[in-house]
Amino acid sequence: MLKGLIASVSASFLFGVLYYLAPALAPLDGEQIFGWRVLCTLPFTTLLVFWRGEVAKVFLLCQRVLRQPSYGLALLFSAAMLGGQLWLFLWAPIHGRALAVSLGYFLLPLVMVLAGRVIFRERLTRGQALATGLAGLGVLHELLTAGGLAWETWFVAVGYTVYFAFRRRIGSDNIGGHWLDMALLAPVALWFVARPPSSFVLVAQHSHLWLLIPVLGVLSAVALALYMMASRLLPLGLFGLLSYVEPVLLALVAFLLGESIEPGQWWTYGPIFAAVVCLVVESTWRVMRSGQKVPAH
Numbered sequence: 001m002l003k004g005l006i007a008s009v010s011a012s013f014l015f016g017v018l019y020y021l022a023p024a025l026a027p028l029d030g031e032q033i034f035g036w037r038v039l040c041t042l043p044f045t046t047l048l049v050f051w052r053g054e055v056a057k058v059f060l061l062c063q064r065v066l067r068q069p070s071y072g073l074a075l076l077f078s079a080a081m082l083g084g085q086l087w088l089f090l091w092a093p094i095h096g097r098a099l100a101v102s103l104g105y106f107l108l109p110l111v112m113v114l115a116g117r118v119i120f121r122e123r124l125t126r127g128q129a130l131a132t133g134l135a136g137l138g139v140l141h142e143l144l145t146a147g148g149l150a151w152e153t154w155f156v157a158v159g160y161t162v163y164f165a166f167r168r169r170i171g172s173d174n175i176g177g178h179w180l181d182m183a184l185l186a187p188v189a190l191w192f193v194a195r196p197p198s199s200f201v202l203v204a205q206h207s208h209l210w211l212l213i214p215v216l217g218v219l220s221a222v223a224l225a226l227y228m229m230a231s232r233l234l235p236l237g238l239f240g241l242l243s244y245v246e247p248v249l250l251a252l253v254a255f256l257l258g259e260s261i262e263p264g265q266w267w268t269y270g271p272i273f274a275a276v277v278c279l280v281v282e283s284t285w286r287v288m289r290s291g292q293k294v295p296a297h
Contacts, residue, residue: 004233007226008242014223016249018216022093023257025212030091032199035192037086038185040217041224048225049179057176074170079184081163088155097152098254104156105247106272107139111161112239119165122235127282131275138271145264164231178228248276
């Protein structure tokens with residue numbers, strides 16, 4: 001459990017760095033950045049598969065496809081869901097939609113908690129329930145004052161919940177399964193990179209991209225691996241609640257990129273920030289009380 005907590009928080013921090021890095025990759029557009037991210041992430045993800053000793057899991061998934069061809073369609077669906085999220089994550093800060101996406105990540109844990117209760121029959125501690133209630137108040141305020149949520153918000157909140165729940169159902173919720181998702185995205189990524197006008201020319205003409213693109217691959221590979229590890233090690237509800245760390249960082253990045261929150265919207269973000277504090281305090285207390293071994297709920 002402690003490893004899952006550390007993996008989740010570390011992944012959130014690295015995702016915040018990636019969010020801030022995206023505009024620096026200009027003149028590449030969102031689709032080109034997505035393509036380079038997948039192509040540069042795959043080699044490092046491959047190294048992680050070998051380092052974690054999960055090569056056998058990749059072969060087991062491939063063997064299952066040979067025995068059950070319909071399982072291959074499930075893997076393609078999983079890869080498509082991940083690809084949509086990776087594209088939106090880098091497209092949003094370039095097009096002034098960083099706050100809309102960050103709100104989606106705020107809403108994501110609530111949707112995951114609901115999925116954990118309904119699908120996997122998970123139970124919440126009192127601290128987790130309090131954090132959920134506080135976050136729910138913030139999201140409810142946004143719904144009432146804004147009159148609805150942007151499509152980017154729903155795409156993140158619902159899409160990622162479906163993705164993680166689906167991977168658990170089909171048994172690909174491990175680093176090997178994540179590698180297969182990335183490998184299946186590689187042809188699409190190559191098309192985005194090579195389609196006219198080719199981004200290879202842009203990269204050759206801008207020396208700062210020579211460094212930033214490999215950095216993008218390393219950060220993305222490590223962050224996604226940690227995120228997938230946390231999704232496997234933690235109950236879905238706790239995993240979802242810990243995801244509140246990431247949107248806080250993404251919102252801060254949005255501020256740094258020039259976006260702003262209206263005064264009334266602090267009634268949305270304030271309760272959610274309080275939920276994060278509540279969750280961190282409760283999780284820390286449970287770790288200390290049980291000698292760094294938190295029982296699953």
